[in-house]
Amino acid sequence: MEPISIEGTPKTPTVNFDAESGKIEVKGRSIPENSIEFYKPLVDWLEAYAGSPASLTEVNVQLEYFNTSSSKCILDVFKKLEVIFKSGNEVVINWYYEEDDEDMLEAGEDYQSIIRIPFKMIEIEE
Amino acid sequence: MAFNVNEWLTNILKGDVVYSYVGQVSSDLITQALDEIEYKLEQDGVNPKMIRKVYNVLIECLQNLFHHSLKDVEGVYEGDRFGAFKVVVNDTGYVVATGNYVKNEIVQVLKDRIEQINSLSREEIKSLYKMILNNEEFSAKGGGGLGMIDIAKRTGSRLGYEFHQIDKKYSFYNLNIYISS
Numbered sequence: 001m002e003p004i005s006i007e008g009t010p011k012t013p014t015v016n017f018d019a020e021s022g023k024i025e026v027k028g029r030s031i032p033e034n035s036i037e038f039y040k041p042l043v044d045w046l047e048a049y050a051g052s053p054a055s056l057t058e059v060n061v062q063l064e065y066f067n068t069s070s071s072k073c074i075l076d077v078f079k080k081l082e083v084i085f086k087s088g089n090e091v092v093i094n095w096y097y098e099e100d101d102e103d104m105l106e107a108g109e110d111y112q113s114i115i116r117i118p119f120k121m122i123e124i125e126e
Numbered sequence: 127m128a129f130n131v132n133e134w135l136t137n138i139l140k141g142d143v144v145y146s147y148v149g150q151v152s153s154d155l156i157t158q159a160l161d162e163i164e165y166k167l168e169q170d171g172v173n174p175k176m177i178r179k180v181y182n183v184l185i186e187c188l189q190n191l192f193h194h195s196l197k198d199v200e201g202v203y204e205g206d207r208f209g210a211f212k213v214v215v216n217d218t219g220y221v222v223a224t225g226n227y228v229k230n231e232i233v234q235v236l237k238d239r240i241e242q243i244n245s246l247s248r249e250e251i252k253s254l255y256k257m258i259l260n261n262e263e264f265s266a267k268g269g270g271g272l273g274m275i276d277i278a279k280r281t282g283s284r285l286g287y288e289f290h291q292i293d294k295k296y297s298f299y300n301l302n303i304y305i306s307s
Contacts, residue, residue: 010157031160031185033153033192065178067185068272071259100175103182103280106252114260126174 004045012038017045022054030066039073046080053084062096078115085117094120129290129298131210138223141216148210151191160184163213179305180220182280186273187224195226199296202227219306228299233289236299243274244284251279281305
């Protein structure tokens with residue numbers, strides 16, 4: 001499978017999806033007006049990846065800002081990962097948040113309570 | 127006296143003006159405004175936690191303007207995505223005001239929605255947010271009103287609002303958001 005590699009912009013995150021290593025990374029700001037347009041190819045990629053995933057899929061999400069329209073799309077990404085996890089593959093989600101950014105920690109906990117995948121909350125010291 | 131958006135913008139909110147704008151709310155304008163406001167707050171030595179709050183609130187309310195402002199309001203303006211907003215700082219913290227034209231028939235719906243959000247406790251707002259987030263029906267445009275709930279959740283303050291009726295068809299909708307330190 002072709003990896004996805006997208007450079008970040010002021011409104012969209014840096015994305016690296018690599019099927020071979022099983023590494024999935026989303027980093028930066030996710031605040032586009034049209035989130036579906038940005039996330040659709042990512043969700044499609046994960047759907048294809050679910051067919052033959054790596055034995056361990058490691059997901060790193062390190063967002064500084066995301067808007068409510070991205071929040072729904074991020075949930076869609078996690079739901080695709082949940083399918084992979086439920087079919088017996090190892091998946092771990094590392095949710096990074098900056099020290100004292102309680103809102104970002106809380107956002108991660110919201111996803112954690114909806115998605116049945118082990119989450120790791122990781123504080124980044126400034 | 128007839129309603130005048132420029133006058134409204136000049137007089138709304140007390141405090142030092144951080145940013146003020148009236149006109150077309152395009153995607154580029156939002157990017158630029160967010161960037162300038164963030165830079166300004168950093169230069170002013172505002173603590174990062176407050177900057178984050180102001181930034182998050184602005185993303186939601188500017189994108190609300192982007193998605194929901196009307197195209198062509200007869201006798202008022204022609205074009206797309208017309209809106210106004212202002213950010214001030216005063217003794218209570220930061221305050222954001224937004225304004226856009228709406229059709230009179232949705233005024234009551236908006237009032238009810240804001241009043242409903244204002245009536246909820248912090249815990250209720252948190253669970254409402256999660257419920258809408260996990261609801262398949264919610265559109266990416268923010269059809270579930272997730273933006274406004276997100277604002278209430280982050281600020282912990284009641285939303286202020288005012289409607290100025292323009293004529294039989296249109297009103298000007300003003301939302302005020304208080305971000306206290």
